[in-house]
Amino acid sequence: MTELTLTRPDDWHVHLRDGPALVDTCADMARYFGRAIVMPNLTPPVTTVAAAIAYRDRIVAAMTGLPRQFEPLMTLYLTDQTDAAEIRRAADSECVHAVKLYPAGATTNSEAGVADLESLFPTLEAMETADLPLLIHGEVTDPLVDIFDREKIFIDRYLVPIVQRFPGLRVVLEHITTADAVDFVSTAPATVAATITAHHLLLNRNDMLVGGIRPHYYCLPILKRNSHQQALVRAACSGSRKFFLGTDSAPHSTANKETACGCAGCYTAHAAIELYAEVFEAADALPALEGFAAHFGPDFYKLPRNTDTITLRKNSWQIPVSRAMGDSHLTPLRAGEQAYWQVVDQGRPV
Numbered sequence: 001m002t003e004l005t006l007t008r009p010d011d012w013h014v015h016l017r018d019g020p021a022l023v024d025t026c027a028d029m030a031r032y033f034g035r036a037i038v039m040p041n042l043t044p045p046v047t048t049v050a051a052a053i054a055y056r057d058r059i060v061a062a063m064t065g066l067p068r069q070f071e072p073l074m075t076l077y078l079t080d081q082t083d084a085a086e087i088r089r090a091a092d093s094e095c096v097h098a099v100k101l102y103p104a105g106a107t108t109n110s111e112a113g114v115a116d117l118e119s120l121f122p123t124l125e126a127m128e129t130a131d132l133p134l135l136i137h138g139e140v141t142d143p144l145v146d147i148f149d150r151e152k153i154f155i156d157r158y159l160v161p162i163v164q165r166f167p168g169l170r171v172v173l174e175h176i177t178t179a180d181a182v183d184f185v186s187t188a189p190a191t192v193a194a195t196i197t198a199h200h201l202l203l204n205r206n207d208m209l210v211g212g213i214r215p216h217y218y219c220l221p222i223l224k225r226n227s228h229q230q231a232l233v234r235a236a237c238s239g240s241r242k243f244f245l246g247t248d249s250a251p252h253s254t255a256n257k258e259t260a261c262g263c264a265g266c267y268t269a270h271a272a273i274e275l276y277a278e279v280f281e282a283a284d285a286l287p288a289l290e291g292f293a294a295h296f297g298p299d300f301y302k303l304p305r306n307t308d309t310i311t312l313r314k315n316s317w318q319i320p321v322s323r324a325m326g327d328s329h330l331t332p333l334r335a336g337e338q339a340y341w342q343v344v345d346q347g348r349p350v
């Protein structure tokens, strides 16, 4: 297959940042994505509906003049202080589509995240009642737990009890990285789903660490061994409605990545569907890309599927070595190397 037309995809997990960077991150997203679930881990974090509306307005303003735009779907950042009233306001708003749980200290800008999950159970109950999905960065922060085991231990310690206690709560385990997460989500009730990134499908920890340390492959949850990567590829290509596209494209300046203590996050918005297509082709599963990229996400979020299409063609092109990010610049995933699929038709402008 050298050409592939599919329903316009959406990205169910992306970081756009704020300020001058928005013009560049939004331009990449607006090329062909219909909608994007926008992560709230700004400084300060987006903890109220009012802040989410203001952030959405800044995103929309940053797309002024682009040939097409995507629709930003906003999220709230859960803190120990988030109360049921804010959850109800969020559920009643047109703007907020989910609430994001960062265990405090687990990842970039998670310091204000949740330290005591059990005391937040009334808030989760309000989300269950209001049918507002909970999105989870699923890693424990226990210093005694090895970084490669943090996802699995989170599932055992926190996710299993949450799903049992709140059977009506829709939960997305974000950016899964292990066979354990695939097994958990596959066998969990229909209320539980997961997003998978392009970089976790394309790479494993050897790619990051053998022959030299590659800071642009460093993200959280950290890349795991090859057997986990293979489990993710099987899940993404399986046609299961529980697994869908979330790039977790997470821009950091090149200077903040290439340093003694580099930031976590891979930037993939410059070539997102192109990189996913490569994975599905290698797995001989290109026909399964459409469900993963364009159907199962909106179905889970109870939103309509996009009705128009985009077309990709098998065609090599060189990924730039560097890209603007506001007043700074970043190194995109696979900088200076080849991509093998190209979007040749981005569909109707909107």
Ligand SMILES: NC(=O)N[C@@H](CC(=O)O)C(=O)O
Residues within 6 Å of the ligand: 015, 041, 107, 108, 109, 137, 218, 219, 220, 221, 248, 250, 251, 264, 265, 266
């Ligand atoms: N994935 C990452 O490594 N980083 C993300 C945060 C996150 O999604 O955990 C970021 O905001 O930089």
Ligand SMILES: [Zn+2]
Residues within 6 Å of the ligand: 107, 137, 174, 175, 220, 221
């Ligand atoms: Zn995360």
Ligand SMILES: [Zn+2]
Residues within 6 Å of the ligand: 013, 014, 015, 039, 248, 250
């Ligand atoms: Zn993320």
